[in-house]
Amino acid sequence: MEISNSMLIRTERLDKIYPLGPATIKALDNVSLSVAKGEFLGLVGPSGSGKTTLLNIIGSLDSPSSGSALVLGNRIELLSHKESSRLRNDHIGFIFQTFNLLPVYTVYENVEFPLLLLGTPSAQRTKMVMQALEWVGLAGRAKSKPSQLSGGQSQRVAIARAIVKKPEIVLADEPTANLDAANSHNIMKTMVDLNKELKTTFIFATHDEKVISYLDRKVTLFDGQIEKDELREPAR
């Protein structure tokens, strides 16, 4: 991949080492990667290949052991806890494998949450939440609790929560792992549409072929190293 200055994300010689008892395990090994705005990119590889670790570092949930990760002009390894919280709050949306919806909140309140943290005014908040729920086709379930939703609906709420603030980057960790095939395709189509409409950069950590089929760039990781980085024509 050619690296330009317009890149949203750039990692250089990124290493991540975890202690494992008396030994250590190298989750990322010399990973250099650049991601431009609007990409629909997947980190692909078997379990333990370092996909989630790389995603966490890009999302400023974790920091590298060595090397550099530049996200939206922020050096992740240099950020304080407060600064990384702010980066996530302002610019990054997360979608988790297990949805991670807040159980005591309604669908509306779950989607509203990132806007509350941003201090968005009430009227604007309502508009943005309803718009996000319409994007994912759940405007009619605004008052439901997560426990009243199916897996597919829950993941769509999680997507709405991730994109409600219109972040530059959405990071999705195995977003279809708990969904059946039909729901997986629906979810992916929703994210493709949002990627086109909002120009949001999506990065997936996945080994699900259904997700991979939607990607326009596939970065394959193996044993913490980038094995292959390929542009592809997605089957949309």
Next chain:
Amino acid sequence: MLMLKLAYRNIIGAGMRTWLNVAALSFAFVTIIFLKGVYNGMNDQVERATIDALYGGGQYWHERYDPYDPQSTVDAHGNIPEVLRPLIKQKGAVPILIRQGTIYPGGRFRNILLKGIDPQQKILAIPVSALAERNRTIPAMIGTRMAKHTGLHINDLITVQWRTSHGTFDAREVMIVNIFKTTVQEIDNDQIWIPIDIMQTITELPDQATMIIMNKENITIPTVPGWNFRDLNFLLQDLHSLVEMKSMGGSIFYTILLLLAMLAIFDTQVLSIWHRRKEMGTLMALGMTRTQLIGLFTLEGSFHGILAALVGALYGIPLLSYVARNGWGLPQSTDDFGFAFGDRIFPSYSLGLIVGTTILVLVITTIVSFLPTKKIASLKPTDALKGKMT
């Protein structure tokens, strides 16, 4: 404001878990206030009864009188001071003459205090008017405890022996004309009350007294040579020490109660953090800072305290008001505690007690909510998302 809103949403959304905590904490609230109220009420009641029946508005003691030394009564008497005579005549003070004596109920030897008092007096709440009857032998009255211990009944005759002012023994029969019930044991146990004029005559101590009890309304306390004035602060100090000692037991009880309630909150918070660690990871991923997280979870704990205060007020105010109005019946055995309890205790709840207890519980609730929440501060978002605690 945001944290308040989120904390409110969280605890209301937690449903039954929240209300169980609130119920337990509100019970602690109400019980602590009730117990403190009982001790306050007991203190007030004992003090009031003791003042009414024993101390009046303060006492002049003959300079040789020592209530802790029964032998001192032999010499602890003197002429009623001139300066106090007009006051005694106007019923603003009452002299008491005390001598040590002996009775032989059922053939057994028993030391007593023989006390002379004016049957017309109104200063002490002792029903001495029965002593005014003079058509028989020397009228005497005793308290119910004394009657129980000696087996004496009304109209019983009992021989009382004492030493005269010359040191010789003398004895007379007295007739029990009244047995009075009192909560103040100091006017009951081992005491026989007779009219002071008769006592002065038979003990050959005319116009003499051991102490002079002042009316509560008296504000002028003249200095009287040979007599020491003892005000209520002095007279009540033993009682206050005793009540304080008794209330220590109660304090331990409600401290345990408070600690149990706090343990419940602490436990709930720890469990809550344990169960919600993935939620915390999510909140961090969504951009919440550590400070905000700590604030949120601490506030949630504090809200339990606030809700408990409100719920406690809902059932506590009517309940405690009812008990304050109607009193709390005590079993007969409490008569042996050494306090002038009476049959019922009327708890006394001051504004300071209620506000103080509320603030104390809220502060402690906040602290026990904060402590486990501190754990979050060291939590890595990735660990929290995986459900790890370290």
